[in-house]
Amino acid sequence: MSDVLGLADPERENGLLLRLIEAASIGPAVEPLASAVAQLITDATDTDVCFVHVLDDGERSLSLAGATAPFDRAVGKVRLPIETGVTGWVARNRTPTVIVENKESDPRYVPIPALRGTDFTSMASVPMATDTAGLVGVLNVHTVVRREFTDRDIRLLVVIGGLVAGALHQARMHRRLAARELATERFTEQVIAAQETERRRLAGDIHDGISQRLVTLNYHLDAMEHTLLQDPQVAAGQLVLARELLDLTLDEARAAIGGLRPPVLDDLGLAGGLASLARSIPELELSLDLAEERLPEHVEIALYRIAQEGLQNITKHAGATAGRLRFAVRQGRAELQVSDNGAGFDTVAISETATGYGMRSMSERAEVVGGTLHVASTPGGGTTITAVVPVEGLRA
Structure with missing residues (x-):
């Protein structure tokens, strides 16, 4: 030519x-x-x-x-x-x-x-x-x-x-930018819906559980008061029932508080909280590599919730038998990694369509504290979720 x-x-x-x-x-x-x-x-x-x-x-x-x-x-x-x-x-x-x-x-x-x-x-x-x-x-x-x-x-x-x-x-x-704005709008809607669902759940738990138990506890105390002099044995039985109800009510109150903020972080720190979280999933063999480092409260809460969501995803979707939970702080960065040997998925195929609340929630939690979330997975090759948060200059 x-x-x-x-x-x-x-x-x-x-x-x-x-x-x-x-x-x-x-x-x-x-x-x-x-x-x-x-x-x-x-x-x-x-x-x-x-x-x-x-x-x-x-x-x-x-x-x-x-x-x-x-x-x-x-x-x-x-x-x-x-x-x-x-x-x-x-x-x-x-x-x-x-x-x-x-x-x-x-x-x-x-x-x-x-x-x-x-x-x-x-x-x-x-x-x-x-x-x-x-x-x-x-x-x-x-x-x-x-x-x-x-x-x-x-x-x-x-x-x-x-x-x-x-x-x-x-x-x-x-x-x-347009996709991110749309995803942010959807995530905001999901967050609001989730907040309302959580509020309704919490209100229902308090009404059906804690409130009802307190009413029953009051009944047993009244009965004990009326029978204390007339029949001490009946009064003692009412006292035992009252104590049992009090223990149940305290357990429910702790569970409700834990849903709002993980108190285990106050008692054990992030490493201890993550270890406790791992123990709550006995069906999954988890190896732990957790640094005894304390971070600012908001960072610890974000990483704890990311680990919580990641482990829930493993038990719900991955079909895994083993996994690893790692937390380290080095070179001014905190890194949390949750991995499993489960089914995995094609990250390329879903990169533009994945809008699940769980994955978006983890990503947003990382971004809120100035970090990033990376997901590596292949079909049949398991999944690794890594959250990296800069902590240079932050004091716990």
Whole structure:
């Protein structure tokens, strides 16, 4: 193919630049921008199809964000792990690559049925990256007939990738911010609902348990008062019943208080509280590695609740037989880690859909005290939840 029909035509380069500027002004959404870019690149480069793969927020996979027809129907449905295929190789190495023919013989090539790679002979793949945003995605162009992509072709595609990367990075940031705002709204609603549920539960516990027992206790004391002189044995029996009711009422009161604030932290500190928490789950074999360090009260409560939620998740969902609970303070950071040998899950697959209250609650508790929560899991490989909180300069 001659330079006149290739990417080296100055007129086409200028036209492409103008169309890129127009595409960048479409709006903050990733998919419309990527689709517009895919179409204008195929028009300007005389290629048959263009795929725009964008790095997801977790930077572990690439999602098809834009494509020319008829592959536009696959947008949002194709996701490639960062270590997979030619596209993954280009993303990892941030180096353009060209396959002129026989893609199947290239050890990097992995067929994707939805994209019908065998229908095309030649391809060029370049990273979309900028100095400020880093890697944003990968841009692929394909041709049905055999084509030699020149060095100038590749340089121009790299420039296009850089220009597109800036706009796509802004669109990703906007999407991430919008998703976070939505998640925050949902979490706030869940917190309010949970607070109201907890208040109703606590009120019910006090009314049905503590209040009723106090009424009955008062009855036994009245009976003891009336029979104390007439029948001391009956009075003594009433006193025994009164003491039993008092013990039950105190237990219920402690349980209610513990639901609001873990008193074990006052008595034993965070390490002792975590050990006590582990002992409350006898069905799970937990190894403990807990530093005897005291932290500010609000940090200890947050880490205790994160551990509590993490252990509850293990018993409810993981199907685990063993786990580990670790707490350490070093280099100005407190680190809490809860791990298990259970079923695990695909963090990439659920990264954009996981909105469960438990996981969000742990993440929010960490963020409230200035920390972060990281979840590492693979199907069949167990799960590790790590909360890290900076404590430099904080005094317990």
